[in-house]
Structure formats: C-alpha cells, structure tokens
Amino acid sequence: MGSLSKNTTIGHIARVSTLLLLAACSKDSEIKQSLATEVELARFMGLWYVHGYTPTAIDKDAWNAIEQYELRSDGRIQTTYSFNKGGPQGKRKVFKPIAKVINTETNAEWRMRFFGVITAHYYIVYISPDYQYAVIGHPNRKYAWIMSRDSAISADQYAFLLNELRVRTYETDRIKRVSHTQGEATAL
Numbered sequence: 001m002g003s004l005s006k007n008t009t010i011g012h013i014a015r016v017s018t019l020l021l022l023a024a025c026s027k028d029s030e031i032k033q034s035l036a037t038e039v040e041l042a043r044f045m046g047l048w049y050v051h052g053y054t055p056t057a058i059d060k061d062a063w064n065a066i067e068q069y070e071l072r073s074d075g076r077i078q079t080t081y082s083f084n085k086g087g088p089q090g091k092r093k094v095f096k097p098i099a100k101v102i103n104t105e106t107n108a109e110w111r112m113r114f115f116g117v118i119t120a121h122y123y124i125v126y127i128s129p130d131y132q133y134a135v136i137g138h139p140n141r142k143y144a145w146i147m148s149r150d151s152a153i154s155a156d157q158y159a160f161l162l163n164e165l166r167v168r169t170y171e172t173d174r175i176k177r178v179s180h181t182q183g184e185a186t187a188l
Contacts, residue, residue: 033137033168036127039107041077043131044124045069050083051153052146052162052175058095063088065178067147069099076100079112088181126164135161141170151180 050065059065062083070078077099084090095114099122103109110122125144126135133153136145146153146161158177165172 032139033123033125033141035103035106035108035137036124037106037108039124039127040131041071041101041107044107044127044134045071045077046149048134048147048149049151049153049180050145050147050178051158051180052144052177054143054145054171054174055176056143059083059093061086061090062093063090063179064181067145077110083178088179125168126161133157133161135164137165137168137170141168142174144170144172144175146175 046069048067048069050062050067053059053062053065055061059081062085065081065083068080068082070080072078079097079099080094081097082092082094085093097112097114099110099112101107101110108124108127110124112120112122114120121139123137123139124134125137126133128134132149134147136147138144144165146158146165148157162172162175165175
C-alpha cells in the first residue's frame with residue numbers, strides 16, 4: 001500500500017472513530033441541561049456561519065465553516081456542513097448528515113445521522129429571538145458550535161454566546177474561533 005493510500009485510510013478511520021465516539025457519548029437519553037424552549041423549524045432553516053466550534057478529527061483546522069439546513073417533505077432535515085481544511089484556500093470539505101427532530105414540542109433536540117449508520121445528539125441550547133444567533137450543544141458538554149446568520153460576529157456577541165455554554169458547564173476552553181472570508185458561503 002502506498003504512503004498516500006495508507007494516509008487516506010488512516011484519515012478515514014480517524015473520522016469514523018470520532019463520529020462513533022460522539023455517538024457513544026450520547027447513549028444517555030435524559031437531557032441534563034437547558035435547551036431552547038421553542039425552535040420554529042421554518043425560521044431555523046437556511047444558512048448559518050460557524051464562528052466557534054469544538055474541533056473533531058473531521059473538522060480540525062476548519063476555515064469558512066458553514067451549516068445549511070433544509071426541511072424535507074418527510075420532516076427530516078437535510079444538513080450540509082462545509083469548510084475549508086487548513087486555511088482559507090484549503091480543500092473544501094462537505095458532509096451531509098440527515099437530522100431528525102426528537103422532541104417535537106420544542107424542536108430543540110435532534111439526532112444527526114452521518115454516513116447512514118452513525119447517530120449523534122444535536123441540541124439547540126440557545127436561539128436568539130430574531131433567529132440570527134444560535135448555540136448548538138451535545139449531552140457530554142464537550143462539543144459545541146456557535147453560529148450566526150452573518151459571516152462576521154462582534155466580540156461582545158461572541159462572548160455572550162460563549163457564556164450560554166459556560167452557564168451550562170461546557171468545556172469552553174476547547175472551543176476554537178473560525179475565520180471567514182467573503183464568498184465562501186456559495187461553496188455548498
């Protein structure tokens with residue numbers, strides 16, 4: 001096996017292992033943190049810029065990270081997560097998990113299905129009243145994403161959203177800022 005093929009295989013194994021770890025850490029079905037009290041799915045759909053996240057083997061060193069949500073006719077949510085790997089001109093990576101809303105009273109608890117076999121929890125822990133800012137979490141409080149509808153976010157707004165994670169006892173020291181350059185949102 002050549003060096004490139006061996007590295008590619010190791011990379012795939014690392015990515016799948018990370019997803020399996022996220023899924024394994026999600027076995028407890030009881031929610032032990034406060035989530036958004038109500039999420040209007042139609043308003044949540046669309047483009048979100050990721051400004052802060054907990055890196056995994058899949059998205060380590062992400063630039064221009066964005067999430068796109070589209071409500072399907074079957075009630076599931078087609079998600080597209082994309083970013084440039086390693087820098088603003090890095091190779092564009094795209095993942096397309098399918099989400100299912102678990103708590104239909106609040107719409108704040110989802111499950112993301114990756115590659116058709118791996119399921120991970122997805123909690124909407126905060127959504128601003130105008131649906132311009134959101135904070136996504138995970139049951140183990142080690143993984144989180146800070147998002148907005150705009151490619152820029154003020155330091156004060158970012159600090160406010162980071163605090164939404166702190167009050168829920170997330171490990172915020174692991175969250176990395178994501179840099180954005182203009183024009184990358186069309187790369188879905």
